[in-house]
Amino acid sequence: MIEAIRPMQRTPEPTVDAVGDWCGLVHQVRRLSARTFLKLWLPRGLVQIVCAEAPEGVRAGATVRVRGRVVAATLRDATLYWRSLEIAATEVEIVASPAPEGMPFDLTRPELVATPQTRLDHRPASLRHPRIRAAFTIQAALVRAFRAHLDGLGFTEIRSPKLGSEGAEGGADVFDLDYFGRRAVLAQSPQFYKEMCTGVFGRVYEVGPVFRAEPHATRRHLNEYTSLDVELGPIGSFTEVMSLQVGLLAAMMQQLEQDCSHELALLEIELPEVHTIPALRFAEAKKITGGTGHDLAPAEEAALGRWAQSEHGSQWLYVTHYPTAKRPFYAMDTPGEPSVTDSFDLLFRGTEITTGGQRIHDPGELEAKIRSRGMDPAGFAFFLQAHRCGLPPHGGFGLGLERMTALLCGIDNVRDATLFPRDAHRLTP
C-alpha cells in the first residue's frame, strides 16, 4: 500500500461569512438558557463559538470540531483574539476529552489565583491562562524580531556547543558532569565561540540556553536561561556595538507592535520608545547613586533607572566604562585608561538586561592579559588559536530573554517569564 504524501494546505483563519470546520481545545463553556457559548483555542488565539446546544460532555480541556458560519460580532472580552466575529455553530462534536477531575484552577478568571509555587507546579495548566500564554507569544515575537533584524544586517546564526571542557567566565558557578570518564562543563555563555566566529562570518548571533550553577534564589536569576548573543567585527569602537543594539531594540519594539497588538492590549503593555539611549560612565553613575564598589547593586540600578526617566525621559540607560577589575579577562581596556574597559551594561526600567563591550583581538595582548590575571594560557588554547589566526576588532553583547520579557510584560519574577523555569529547587515540570 503505497501512497504519496502531499504538502499540507494552509488552514484558513475565520473570516466573516466563511463556512467550514474549526477544531480546537475548549477554554471555557457558558451554558445559558437558549444558547451555549464556547471559547475555542485556534493557533493565533481564542475565538467565540455560539451554538443552540453543545454535547453533554463539552468542558474546558476537551477538543471539539465545530461546523458553522462565521458572523460579524462586537465582543468586549479582551481574552478573545477575534473580537469582531464569532462562529455560529450548527454542529459541535467532541474529539478528545480531559480527565474527569478537571483543571487544577479556574482559568477563566481575569487573573490566575494561585500561589507562585502552585502556578509553576501546575505549569501545563497555568500556561493555558490567556494572560500567562500571552507573555510567551510576546517572547516568541521578541526572538523572531531579533533574528530578522540581524539577518537583514548580514549576520549569520551560529550554534555553539553546550558541553565543553572549561567555562568562559571561569569560577565556581559552573555545572559539571562525567563525560565518558572525563570532566565536562555546561556552557555559561557562548562567549569564546561567538568571538572565534567573528573570524569566520564577521557578524554572528546565537539564541540558546546558558547554565549558571548559582545557588542563590532571587526574582531575577535562573539556573538555565536563554541568552540572545551577538558578536560582530570589524568594529571601530565599542560604541558601534551599542548603536547596533539601539537599532535592534527599536526593530524589536516595532515588530511587537505589528505582530502582538492583541497580546499587548490584553496585558495592558505600553511599549517603551527607543530612539536614542542615554549613556553614562560607570564613575558618573556612582556619583548619582552615591554608592561604592566596582559593581552596581540592584538598588543602584533602580535609582539609575529613575534618573534616566526623569532626566532623559528614557526607560533605557547605558552605563559604560566598567572597572577592569570587574570585567572578564577578554574585555578590552579603554585606550589610555587601563583601570576601565570599553564595556557597557544596558539597564531597562532600572534592571540590567545586557552586558557587552569590545574584546581584545590581538593574540599577544590576550595572552599577556591571561597571564597578568594569574591564569594559564594553556587553559584557553583554542580561544588563543583563533586570535593567532587573526580576529577582526570585535565586540558584542548578551541579552537575557526571560528577564527582558518579564520587564516588558510587567512580570515581577523572571520564573513567570519562563515556560518551564529551573532554579535551585525546581527541576520539574
Add this chain to the structure above:
Amino acid sequence: MIEAIRPMQRTPEPTVDAVGDWCGLVHQVRRLSARTFLKLWLPRGLVQIVCAEAPEGVRAGATVRVRGRVVAATLRDATLYWRSLEIAATEVEIVASPAPEGMPFDLTRPELVATPQTRLDHRPASLRHPRIRAAFTIQAALVRAFRAHLDGLGFTEIRSPKLGSEGAEGGADVFDLDYFGRRAVLAQSPQFYKEMCTGVFGRVYEVGPVFRAEPHATRRHLNEYTSLDVELGPIGSFTEVMSLQVGLLAAMMQQLEQDCSHELALLEIELPEVHTIPALRFAEAKKITGGTGHDLAPAEEAALGRWAQSEHGSQWLYVTHYPTAKRPFYAMDTPGEPSVTDSFDLLFRGTEITTGGQRIHDPGELEAKIRSRGMDPAGFAFFLQAHRCGLPPHGGFGLGLERMTALLCGIDNVRDATLFPRDAHRLTP
C-alpha cells in the same frame, strides 16, 4: 560626559561606481609585479580588491580598511561572493594583524588538505575555508526557512529546559549531573515539553540542542546535536504531520535556492525536488530490503533510498507503521493494529533524518501504556498532568539539523556539518 547612542546605520554593500570604505578580514593576498589582489571577507562573503601596492604586513588573517571605487569585473573564482565587480583601492590600511606564524593550513586551495582530526582540532582556522564556511551559511538558511514557514502557519516557538529530572526516552544513554545535591539529566529531546505545549499553543516548534550519551562513534552520530522539533494539534491523523513536513521541506528548499545561490554553486549542490513524497509501510519496506528485526539497519536504509529513487524518482521516502515494540510508550498504536504504530521515519538520500508520528493524547490510555511497559506512572507525573488537563490529538517530529546539512551538502561525516562537534573523544574546541 553623557552622550546618546543612536541606532546603527545599515552598511552599504559594494555596488558598481560606489566610492567608500570597506573593512574586513583578509582571506588571500596575491602580489603580482604591478598590482596586488586581496580577497576580503565582507558579511555576505568574499570580494576582490585590486590595488597598486598593499602595505608590507598585509597577509591572510589581517583586518584591513580599504578605500576605493567599485568597478565592474568578470571574475571566474567561484569562492567570490561578488563576481561581477571588484574594488579598485586607492588606500589599504592595516587595522589588526594575526600572529606571525600564520595559518595552520593553506585556506586558498580549492579543498582543504588536512586529516579530519586536524580539521576539527583547528576549527577556528578550518571554518574559514570558503567551502567549509558555505555549509554553515546553508545551515543557517535551513533553520531560518524552517521557522519562517512554521511562523506563517501559526506555530509558536517554544524553549524547553535542557536540565530535567528524567529523560523522555529513558534508558542509559543520558548524561547526568549533580544539581544542588540532586541528580539532574540533560534533555535527550524536548518531547514531553512540546507535547504539553500543544495544550497551550496548539502548534509549536523548538530549535535547540539535545544530548545523547551514546559512546559509539559513527559518521552519523553526535553526542550533542541540534533538533528541529515540531508538534501540532489537533490533527485528524498522523499523515497530517507528514503533510506538514512535506510542505515544510519544500519551503526550505525554495528558501535555499533564493538565499544561498552562491553557496549552492560553490559546493555544486543540486537541491532535491520536493513535491510529494512516497510512503511505504515498515513491513513492506522489510520485504524490499529482505531484512528482519524491528528496525532498519543503515544498509537497509540505503537500499530503500535506492529503491525510492529508481521506483519513484524521489530522494525522499517515508517509512510508516513502525512496530510498537520499537517505538516509545507515548507513540499511538494504529487503530485496529496494536502491533504497529501511527508513526514514520523520513529517509533522505538513504539515511534517516526524521522520526515522528501521532502520540497518545488520552490520559487513561497513556497511563495504561506506561503500566503495560512495566514503568511507574509517578515517574511521568507532569507529563500525565498535561494529558489530564486535556491535550488535543497531536503528533510531530524531530529533524536532525546537522545530519540534514551533511546529506544536503554532500558531507560524508556529520562532524564536518557541525561548527564545533562533540563526540566521545572531543570536547574542544
